Amino acid sequence: MNILESIVVLKEILIISIKNMKKTTCRELRGSCDVEISGETPEEMGENSKKHVMEMVHSGDEGHKAAIESMQQLSKEEQMKWYEDFKSNFDSLPDA
Ligand SMILES: [Zn+2]
Numbered sequence: 001m002n003i004l005e006s007i008v009v010l011k012e013i014l015i016i017s018i019k020n021m022k023k024t025t026c027r028e029l030r031g032s033c034d035v036e037i038s039g040e041t042p043e044e045m046g047e048n049s050k051k052h053v054m055e056m057v058h059s060g061d062e063g064h065k066a067a068i069e070s071m072q073q074l075s076k077e078e079q080m081k082w083y084e085d086f087k088s089n090f091d092s093l094p095d096a
Helices: 003-018 042-058 062-072 076-092
Strands: 022-025 036-039
Touching (some): 036 042, 042 062
Antiparallel strands (some): 022 036
């Protein structure tokens, strides 16, 4: 391995180790309960939140069904804006 390659590898290790697991609640993500949702990136957290909401809906929970419906009532632009806000606030969430 040449010196340049080892610098790149070191940098990647550093980035991984400073990445923090963040947490929020289902309610903060427009859901309807206080279950904790965590993730290392906004994308991962979004996926975990979706999984949780889907599970709740499948088990017949009306609150989460209503939460999805309220999200669907937003326009595409509003949904995008919500997601952008969520992404820019991600770093200020508490560590999990
Ligand atoms: Zn929930």
